[in-house]
Amino acid sequence: MAGTDEDTVAAADDALYVLTAVLLTPAKFPSVLGDDYPEACAALGLPPLADGYGLVLGQDGDGARWTVVVDDVSLVAVAVASWDCGMEYDLSPDERTVVTALPGWPLAVAVAAPGVPAPHDPGPESADLPALRPPDTTVWGPAQRRLGADEIALQ
Template sequence: MAAPDDSEDQDALYVLTAALLTPARFPAALGDDYPESCAALGLDPYPGGYGLVIGQDSDGARWTVVVDDVSLVAVAIASWDCGMEYDLSPGERTVVSVLPGWPLDLAVAAPGLPAPHDPAPEPEPSRDGSGQDGPTAGTALRLPLAPPDTGTWGPPQRRLGADEIALHWTQWRDRTEAEDAEATGTAKRSEVAKEPEVTQDSEATGTAQGADAPGESSENGSPSPGEISHPGIRRVLGELRAYLHSDTAPPLGRVRSGFAPDGARMLRADGPGWSFVARTDDMAFVLLDEEPGEVLPVGRGSELPPLLKALDAMAVRPA
């Protein structure tokens, strides 16, 4: 982007990036669902969603312009992702709000401008519905937006971690298979030359003690839902099942379905203290607030496929 000169509009926004804030796609760092993410920016959860245009003014101050022209912002993001130039210039009539600060952490800056910085706090706008300053106007300051803290493990980092798994599914899948193979090999080496003990019960069932019974492990060696002993994973799967059978639907955007190769769907769900990511034709992963940095695999087994199918049916999808 070219540096501005003195003749240019001093109120111009020099766009650095943009993001979608819709029920099907919103910055994971902001919340577990669409209403929570909107609340982080002081916005009402409008079903049609918003576009976030993020940039600097001529003084270098950080600003976020909220627009209701979601399609325009989506086209800009798609163009940039393909390495194409796109001049994102929303019309004034599409502007819903202009917020000081940035809700996301950016490592870029507009050339030729002062270093990015927050603008001075401004008085909160009137909320009495009259269009005029209310009786308390000017007594409260609107603080600039700031990115959530992702430096330490917590909900923002946990949700971003789940998004990273969805984005690089194949690498995480291969890593899980390698760890399962290593664990299986270690277990086998520790039992070399040890004959399994055969009892009357095992003779009747055809299973030796110490060997896996049929159905006790999933295709990739990770525990399947029916055999899970981890209380955190059981809690997450229980809450997901409750979404399907409860009379009250989960908050909008709590369960989301996106594209995946080979006709599958990539599912993302978040809840109090947990994140869930799965492919409808494969396995799942769970991340928990109480287990920093841990990625817990859930094998496919026989119970996961119908759960994923039902979640996909109720999930919101990109338009």
């Protein structure tokens, strides 16, 4: 027999339900993570690469939040551009492009994957690092200053 039902369930639990993605490149990065690209990379514990990274934010089968860092920036850029145009795009990074999987989300995400438990941080048995969290919006600091500057720039 090629596989068992237990293998299928285990594969489903390991699946990442992609909710959104963002670019982390020298030209475009979430400014809430830092004033410049190297600082944004450092916030995630990543070395700055010339081509940058794609950050894929999703949930596993248990509902845990994960940020999958990939080095296939073009794949993530196409997905984001497609979604911005209202088109569907199945963002499924190849395992060879995965740099690391970080627990949590560094940015606020307002949606959740249907059919899985509510988003939560992975348990300590699943993650060696503390979970990433979006900046605290109840206090003023560098992250809030950068968010404010981004809003003004959009106007």
